[in-house]
Amino acid sequence: MRSLAFLTACVLLASVAVAVAVRPSGPWPVLFGDDEERRVEAALARSSGEIPALEADLETFSDPVLREAVVLGWIARHRAEVDTPAAVALCERLYGVARDACARRVSSPHLLDPEFQ
Secondary structure (H helix, E strand, O other), X not given: OOOHHHHHHHHHHXXXXXXXXXXXXXXXXXXXXXXXXXXXXXXXXXXXXHHHHHHHHHHOOOOHHHHHHHHHHHHHHHOOOOXXXXXXXXXXXXXXXXXXXXXXXXXXXXXXXXXXX
C-alpha cells in the first residue's frame, strides 16, 4: 500500500507532467507560463552533484505546489545517489505537512517506493 505522501507526490507530478505535455490553446486555461515550465525542467534535470544550484532554483518558485513537485520529483530520480541528510535538507525547503511527509519518506526506507530504491 502506498503512503498518502507518495500518492500526493504522484498527483502533483502528474499535474506538472500534464501541464508540460499539453499546450493549452483556445478556451483551455494556462496552468503555468513558459518561464515556469523551463524552470521546472531545468531544476529536475540537475544532477546529484548540483544540490546547491537546485536549492537556488527552489528559491525562485513562489508556488509551493511547483516547489513540492520539483523536490519530490528530483529526490525520486536521484534517491540512490543522494544521502539521507542531503535529501532531508531538500525536504526542509517545503512547507508544513509536505515538508514533514517528505522528510519522513526519505529517512524511512520502508516508506520509499520500491521503484525508486
